Amino acid sequence: MNRVVITGMGIYSCIGKNLEEVRDSLFQGKSGIIFDAPRKDLGFRSALTGMVDTPVLKGKLDRRQRLCMAEEVDYAYVATVEALQNARLDEQYMSDHEIGILYGNDSSAKAVIEATDISRAKKDNTLIGSGSIFQSMNSTVTMNLSTIFKLKGINLTVSAACASSSHAIGLGYFLIKSGMQDCIICGGAQEINNFVMGSFDGIGAFSIREHSPAQSSRPFDKDRDGLVPSGGAATVIIESLESAQRRGAPILAEVIGYGFSSNGEHIIQPNVEGPTRSLSKAMKDANLQAGDIDYINAHATSTPLGDSCEAKAMDAVFGTHQTPISSTKSMTGHECWMAGASEIVYSLLMMHNDFIAPNINFETPDEDSAKLNIIAQTKQQKIDTFLSNSFGFGGTNSTLIVTKFKH
Amino acid sequence: MMTNEVIIEKINGFLVEEFEVDYDKISPQAILKDTLGLDSLDYVDLVVVIENTFGFKVKGEDFVGISTFQDFYDYIILKVNEKNQVVA
Numbered sequence: 001m002n003r004v005v006i007t008g009m010g011i012y013s014c015i016g017k018n019l020e021e022v023r024d025s026l027f028q029g030k031s032g033i034i035f036d037a038p039r040k041d042l043g044f045r046s047a048l049t050g051m052v053d054t055p056v057l058k059g060k061l062d063r064r065q066r067l068c069m070a071e072e073v074d075y076a077y078v079a080t081v082e083a084l085q086n087a088r089l090d091e092q093y094m095s096d097h098e099i100g101i102l103y104g105n106d107s108s109a110k111a112v113i114e115a116t117d118i119s120r121a122k123k124d125n126t127l128i129g130s131g132s133i134f135q136s137m138n139s140t141v142t143m144n145l146s147t148i149f150k151l152k153g154i155n156l157t158v159s160a161a162c163a164s165s166s167h168a169i170g171l172g173y174f175l176i177k178s179g180m181q182d183c184i185i186c187g188g189a190q191e192i193n194n195f196v197m198g199s200f201d202g203i204g205a206f207s208i209r210e211h212s213p214a215q216s217s218r219p220f221d222k223d224r225d226g227l228v229p230s231g232g233a234a235t236v237i238i239e240s241l242e243s244a245q246r247r248g249a250p251i252l253a254e255v256i257g258y259g260f261s262s263n264g265e266h267i268i269q270p271n272v273e274g275p276t277r278s279l280s281k282a283m284k285d286a287n288l289q290a291g292d293i294d295y296i297n298a299h300a301t302s303t304p305l306g307d308s309c310e311a312k313a314m315d316a317v318f319g320t321h322q323t324p325i326s327s328t329k330s331m332t333g334h335e336c337w338m339a340g341a342s343e344i345v346y347s348l349l350m351m352h353n354d355f356i357a358p359n360i361n362f363e364t365p366d367e368d369s370a371k372l373n374i375i376a377q378t379k380q381q382k383i384d385t386f387l388s389n390s391f392g393f394g395g396t397n398s399t400l401i402v403t404k405f406k407h
Numbered sequence: 408m409m410t411n412e413v414i415i416e417k418i419n420g421f422l423v424e425e426f427e428v429d430y431d432k433i434s435p436q437a438i439l440k441d442t443l444g445l446d447s448l449d450y451v452d453l454v455v456v457i458e459n460t461f462g463f464k465v466k467g468e469d470f471v472g473i474s475t476f477q478d479f480y481d482y483i484i485l486k487v488n489e490k491n492q493v494v495a
Contacts, residue, residue, distance in 0.1 A: 063427045064448070124464065129455045130448035 004176045004256075005405055007183075007249040008087025008237035010079040011345045013338075014050030014230050015331055018082055023349045026357035027378055031214035031331050033228050039201075042194055046206035048216050050230025050333040051192060065148055067131035070108045070140045072189035072337075075233035080145055080185060083235040088249055089183075091150070100153025100181045102172045103141045104165025104188035106337045109196035111135035141189050141233075153181050159337075161392025162299075164188055165234070166340025170258035170398055172238050182243040188341035190231035197229045203268075207302060217334075218361035219300035219327035220307050220369035227301040230333030234342035251405045253348055257286030257387075263395025270306050270391060275299075275313040278397035282387065283317070286401040290318045292385055293401070295356055297347045299389040300327035301334045310389065311368035322373040324381065326359035340390035340398060351383040351404065414461075414487055415480050421456045435477035442476070457483065463490050 009019065014032030016022035025032070032050045039047035055078045057066055069077065084090075089099070115132040119125055134140060139157040146155045154175060158168040165188020172184040200206070207226040209216040217228040244251055259282030263274035283290070296314060300307045307327075314325065328346045329335070335342050350357055355378055362369075362376040385403040409417075422428045422443065432442050443449065454465045463486055473479050 064446075067452070122458075126451060126454050126464075127458055130451040 001177050003241040004173045005241050005244050005254050006236050006252045007239045007244050008083040009345045010082030010235045012075045012078045013232040014052050029358040029360045033213040033333050035210055035213050044201050046208045048213055048228045052232045068134035069144050070111045070135035072191040073141050073144045076141045076189040079233040079235040083237050087237040095150050098153040099151050100184040101142050101146050101151050102156050102168040102184055102186050104158045104168040104337050105141045106159040106164050107196050108136050108140050110193040113195045160396045162336045163390040163392040163396045163398040164337040166390035166398035173255045173258050176240050183239040186238055187235035188338035189233040190336045190338035192231035215361050217302045217330050219302045219330050220374050221362050222364040222366040224302045227303050228333035230335045234345045253402045254405045256403050257282040257401030259399040261397045270309040272309050272312045274395055274397050276316050278399045279317050282399035282401050291321045293323050293387050294383045295386040296323055296325045297343045297388040298325050298327040299391045301329055308368045315371045324356050324373050324375050326375045330360040343388045347386045354382050355380050411484050414484050425456050437476050439476055439479050461487055
């Protein structure tokens with residue numbers, strides 16, 4: 001079995017456009033949540049969202065490439081360029097070797113809705129234009145990045161709601177561990193536009209604390225009132241240790257555990273048993289005991305039931321060890337399809353800079369969160385091994401465990 | 408009513424803006440396909456931009472006889488004038 005290491009990472013998120021900016025925001029406990037007034041004109045119950053600037057790609061990519069890219073692909077491209085650069089993977093190497101891509105994405109709503117609007121208005125599908133089909137499919141990220149970077153390995157989109165990109169990394173880990181691939185670009189992307197979140201807003205899932213956006217996402221806090229949507233993209237380069245050492249790549253960390261499960265129950269209501277199994281399977285895969293984990297990046301989205309179930313699951317596995325826990329969604333909002341990958345990047349930044357980012361807005365514990373060691377203020381602390389949870393609609397659960405690389 | 412000069416200006420405008428053609432490479436006798444580097448997908452976008460700019464729909468087969476920029480200008484001018492006659 002191959003050891004699987006992380007050799008590069010990149011991020012484009014509402015708390016920073018690159019690794020340095022994001023590291024500083026995490027340390028400062030800075031929120032990326034805003035009130036997006038146009039959403040009110042569209043009848044949104046909540047206009048709260050994480051927001052990023054539109055990347056300027058003219059001059060970097062040609063017209064045909066840009067035309068085929070949906071909004072989330074723009075973000076994924078920026079994050080992936082950063083990851084490839086710090087993994088020291090250049091065009092020639094990627095052309096000469098079988099590099100794969102496994103990316104989490106579970107919507108491309110804006111492209112679909114805009115095409116439908118044109119089709120209905122014009123009654124002529126030619127007028128939708130040539131780029132729409134490539135923007136509209138769930139695999140828009142992988143189909144675009146694989147052609148831009150000339151990738152020749154596995155080329156697959158992973159759609160598993162808000163656990164999509166965590167599973168993408170987990171599946172990549174399996175493929176490298178088993179020797180099927182040497183190097184895979186893994187990550188997750190999430191569109192932010194008004195179209196993608198309308199129906200999510202419609203089921204009353206979002207916080208309506210619109211008077212104070214920075215305080216609206218408050219995982220584990222007793223006074224939480226829902227999640228805040230967000231987006232962007234995050235990329236990690238995972239690679240066999242042999243491949244990384246052969247090409248002299250920087251080794252940022254090692255992936256040592258992946259666990260997954262399905263709740264087998266309700267489409268939206270989480271439970272405790274499913275996440276507990278995912279956590280336990282990851283721990284077994286990593287061959288670790290609860291006391292070996294230095295930090296947990298919780299999935300906790302700031303919904304009453306979801307946070308409560310995860311708190312119970314973490315208490316069941318880690319309760320006696322009082323493992324430090326925070327949900328970076330308190331700052332970023334819920335980055336949905338991107339969250340599994342972004343939270344690996346956030347945790348890696350903490351690991352490399354010896355701090356635990358705060359679970360901001362955690363002011364009043366509830367019955368379940370009171371049992372946990374939730375870090376509400378930035379804490380200087382060495383992290384050797386961390387665990388990251390991601391859960392999604394339909395009861396899909398994923399857990400990853402990452403550790404500092406030791407020879 | 409647009410003059411031929413205005414029509415040509417509009418065409419050159421969208422070729423530079425939408426198709427990112429270097430303005431200096433546009434000349435009446437240059438070959439449209441080569442200068443723009445058109446592939447089959449680009450013709451779809453040409454249909455879209457013509458519809459948005461001049462308000463008429465180009466059929467795919469109409470492109471068959473168009474080789475140079477001048478052919479393209481002539482075709483658009485003809486269609487715009489036909490449209491104006493119908494409206495009048």
